[in-house]
Amino acid sequence: MTQTSGSIPLRQFGKSDVKISALGLGGHHLGDAPDEPTAVRIVQEAVDGGVTFFDNCWEYHRGKSEICMGRGLQGRRDKVFLMTKVCSHGRESALAMQMLEQSLRRLQTDHLDLWQIHGVSFDNDPELFIRPNGAAEALRKAKEQGKVRFVGFTGHKDPQLHLKMLNVGFEFDSVQMPLNAFDSQFHSFETQVLPELNKRGIAALGMKPINGHGEPVKGGVVSAQEALRYAMSLPATTTITGMESLDILHQNLAIAQGFQPMSPQDMQALRERVKPQAGDGRYELYKLSLKFDNPEARLAHEMPLDMQSVEVKEMVNATKNTGHPFPKVS
Amino acid sequence: MQNSHDSGRRNFLKGAAILGASTVAGQISMAQAQQNSGGTADSGSGETVPHRSLGRTGIQVSAMGLGGYHLGSAKDQKEANEIVEVAMDAGINFFDNAWDYHDGHSEEVLGTALKGKRDKVVVMTKVCTHGRGKDVAMQQLEESLRRLQTDHLDVWQIHEVIYETDPDLIYAPGGAAEALLQAKQQGKVRAIGFTGHKDPSIHRRMLAHNFPFDTVQMPLNCLDATFRSFETNVLPEAQRQGIAVLGMKSMGGSGEIIINGAATPSEALRYAMSLPVATTISGVDSMEILEQNLAIAKGFQPMTSAEMQALRDRCKTLAADGRMELFKVTKKYDGGVGRQQHHFPSSEELPA
Numbered sequence: 256m257t258q259t260s261g262s263i264p265l266r267q268f269g270k271s272d273v274k275i276s277a278l279g280l281g282g283h284h285l286g287d288a289p290d291e292p293t294a295v296r297i298v299q300e301a302v303d304g305g306v307t308f309f310d311n312c313w314e315y316h317r318g319k320s321e322i323c324m325g326r327g328l329q330g331r332r333d334k335v336f337l338m339t340k341v342c343s344h345g346r347e348s349a350l351a352m353q354m355l356e357q358s359l360r361r362l363q364t365d366h367l368d369l370w371q372i373h374g375v376s377f378d379n380d381p382e383l384f385i386r387p388n389g390a391a392e393a394l395r396k397a398k399e400q401g402k403v404r405f406v407g408f409t410g411h412k413d414p415q416l417h418l419k420m421l422n423v424g425f426e427f428d429s430v431q432m433p434l435n436a437f438d439s440q441f442h443s444f445e446t447q448v449l450p451e452l453n454k455r456g457i458a459a460l461g462m463k464p465i466n467g468h469g470e471p472v473k474g475g476v477v478s479a480q481e482a483l484r485y486a487m488s489l490p491a492t493t494t495i496t497g498m499e500s501l502d503i504l505h506q507n508l509a510i511a512q513g514f515q516p517m518s519p520q521d522m523q524a525l526r527e528r529v530k531p532q533a534g535d536g537r538y539e540l541y542k543l544s545l546k547f548d549n550p551e552a553r554l555a556h557e558m559p560l561d562m563q564s565v566e567v568k569e570m571v572n573a574t575k576n577t578g579h580p581f582p583k584v585s
Numbered sequence: 586m587q588n589s590h591d592s593g594r595r596n597f598l599k600g601a602a603i604l605g606a607s608t609v610a611g612q613i614s615m616a617q618a619q620q621n622s623g624g625t626a627d628s629g630s631g632e633t634v635p636h637r638s639l640g641r642t643g644i645q646v647s648a649m650g651l652g653g654y655h656l657g658s659a660k661d662q663k664e665a666n667e668i669v670e671v672a673m674d675a676g677i678n679f680f681d682n683a684w685d686y687h688d689g690h691s692e693e694v695l696g697t698a699l700k701g702k703r704d705k706v707v708v709m710t711k712v713c714t715h716g717r718g719k720d721v722a723m724q725q726l727e728e729s730l731r732r733l734q735t736d737h738l739d740v741w742q743i744h745e746v747i748y749e750t751d752p753d754l755i756y757a758p759g760g761a762a763e764a765l766l767q768a769k770q771q772g773k774v775r776a777i778g779f780t781g782h783k784d785p786s787i788h789r790r791m792l793a794h795n796f797p798f799d800t801v802q803m804p805l806n807c808l809d810a811t812f813r814s815f816e817t818n819v820l821p822e823a824q825r826q827g828i829a830v831l832g833m834k835s836m837g838g839s840g841e842i843i844i845n846g847a848a849t850p851s852e853a854l855r856y857a858m859s860l861p862v863a864t865t866i867s868g869v870d871s872m873e874i875l876e877q878n879l880a881i882a883k884g885f886q887p888m889t890s891a892e893m894q895a896l897r898d899r900c901k902t903l904a905a906d907g908r909m910e911l912f913k914v915t916k917k918y919d920g921g922v923g924r925q926q927h928h929f930p931s932s933e934e935l936p937a
Contacts, residue, residue, distance in 0.1 A: 377914070378812065379905035441749065534750040537928045544916040545937045557845075557908045559917070559937045 262512040263305035266492050269428050269458035275308040275336045275493050278511035282311030284497025286320035297504050298327025302334055304508040310495045312340040312373050313354045314551045317569045321361035332364055340373035340409060343390035344555035345383030351393035369429060370403040374552045375410035375420055385423040405429060411541040414447035427457055434461035436485045436525045440533035442542050459491040471538050476529055480510055485525055488516040629885035633676030639863045640829025642776045642799050644739060646679040646707050646864045649882040653682030655868030657691030668875050669698035675879045681866045683711035683744050684725045685922045692732035703735050711744035711780060714761040715926035716754035722764030726773060740800055741774035745923045747783035752790040762796060776800055782912040785818035798828050805832035807848055807856040808904035810897045813913050829863040838918055841909040847900050851881050856896055859887040
């Protein structure tokens with residue numbers, strides 16, 4: 256299963272012969288970097304340090320995350336496996352295709368290695384996805400047109416919803432989900448979804464190894480190292496983690512480059528240790544609240560918006576009248 | 586923010602009430618044709634709200650109950666007094682409350698409004714242990730009795746059983762379940778139960794212990810039937826155990842079902858009241874809403890099963906993602922005390 260590039264282990268992507276790094280760079284946090292030059296350097300140093308899997312999404316920071324990643328990947332595009340996500344959230348295939356063109360332009364590339372449906376969060380998302388004229392048709396079309404190599408879906412809400420998506424009759428190449436020690440004890444993707452993906456040969460992409468924003472590290476329950484090692488020791492293809500500074504990148508590279516899987520005993524001990532804090536979901540708000548549901552998901556489902564969310568603030572800002580007749584083109 | 590939300594809602598519901606009134610008139614003829622659903626639902630005389638048995642307790646309750654949270658939002662004590670008085674004149678005798686509603690203000694307001702009327706009503710309040718033990722529960726009981734100006738409750742329920750770990754914490758040795766039994770033994774409460782708005786599977790786990798609950802409260806509305814349904818998954822089990830069911834959130838909690846045009850107030854309330862429940866608790870924070878609700882309850886004719894099914898079908902698409910049952914899919918309706926005990930962010934930090 257492991258082979259190295261730089262020195263981060265590479266793992267096989269589903270049933271394909273493509274290999275990707277066991278650590279992936281998350282796109283959302285990239286948009287949180289203090290400035291664009293830092294974001295560009297994070298991407299460049301990550302590639303040079305052996306990270307080949309790059310995550311992103313059409314709506315992260317209203318396109319800023321894709322733009323930064325596109326700039327960072329200039330001259331390095333062929334070294335990486337580039338993924339972004341489409342924010343259709345139940346809406347039609349034409350909208351998804353339009354988002355794909357925008358993503359390609361921002362990422363400065365003519366194709367994606369992986370294109371995933373973003374944030375499958377609500378109970379009727381699977382039906383809306385597979386309906387005539389739904390986003391499933393966009394995934395098929397984009398693949399046919401050679402604009403994307405592989406397709407998948409993501410979500411952080413409910414393992415049962417993932418299983419429902421897996422049973423709509425669409426052939427997914429990958430599925431992304433939260434995987435961390437807390438998850439193993441509460442509405443668990445590790446227990447309910449991961450084995451099914453392994454059985455079907457679908458690439459399993461882990462995310463939120465430190466629960467989204469490092470909450471249990473701040474709470475003193477786990478260390479960043481053990482959290483990341485736990486996630487990377489699961490039978491998943493990669494673990495996507497956000498890095499908004501070079502310090503965090505270096506810390507993560509150090510863990511991934513010298514990666515030694517945890518023993519099954521150590522993993523079980525960690526599960527047991529977090530159990531008292533994991534049982535009611537306090538460290539996994541993405542499963543119980545709208546906090547991690549971005550505005551596109553909320554708008555499409557008419558859920559309340561969060562005025563504190565960075566995307567909503569950016570959305571309000573972006574539509575402010577600047578007094579200029581046309582937007583500035585850089 | 587709470588205020589502007591309330592007044593917006595009030596105006597919407599007022600508009601919808603006019604619509605509702607004509608619907609009631611249209612449906613009386615339907616009931617006259619004797620197409621009753623055959624459940625336990627009874628009819629209003631047009632003069633007073635019908636009464637039903639509260640399970641096996643021997644207590645009779647009005648088929649519509651007055652919600653305690655909204656009573657605490659009334660503009661002043663005078664308006665709250667008037668709401669309670671007019672409600673009682675119309676036959677309402679079931680009064681809901683909770684230890685933490687408006688930090689005790691709801692209980693105080695109800696206690697004052699019920700002065701001299703206590704023996705005519707069924708008073709329920711809820712205990713907010715959220716995982717803490719018997720001692721905390723018994724202390725809260727004393728506080729509730731004091732605020733409600735009474736020496737006993739008719740119904741005492743464990744509030745907001747909505748966290749995955751709650752059932753285990755409640756049934757743990759020294760847990761809140763023991764407080765329910767002790768309070769009943771001491772004669773401080775006549776009936777005991779629990780409530781929650783989140784997940785039918787948590788209710789089922791609470792009911793799996795064969796604990797001698799007299800009541801169980803849950804959201805019941807025309808959208809619930811097709812989305813994470815309490816009606817389908819919990820109501821039959823409560824009936825099987827002979828536990829009286831108290832319905833709530835007939836309009837979505839803050840009128841979402843009405844505001845978004847899924848159903849009229851009359852349809853929403855009649856649907857909930859036509860289920861095999863002892864009462865449907867409905868929040869009222871103004872005389873206008875009260876009058877609207879009383880008109881519906883006094884003229885209550887149960888929906889036929891065909892009418893109920895037609896309404897479920899009509900609401901199905903809107904029900905499918907939970908947008909009008911935010912208490913199931915977001916943190917919006919989860920109270921502060923529970924969040925604190927379970928180490929969740931406050932509603933200011935995590936509104937939904």
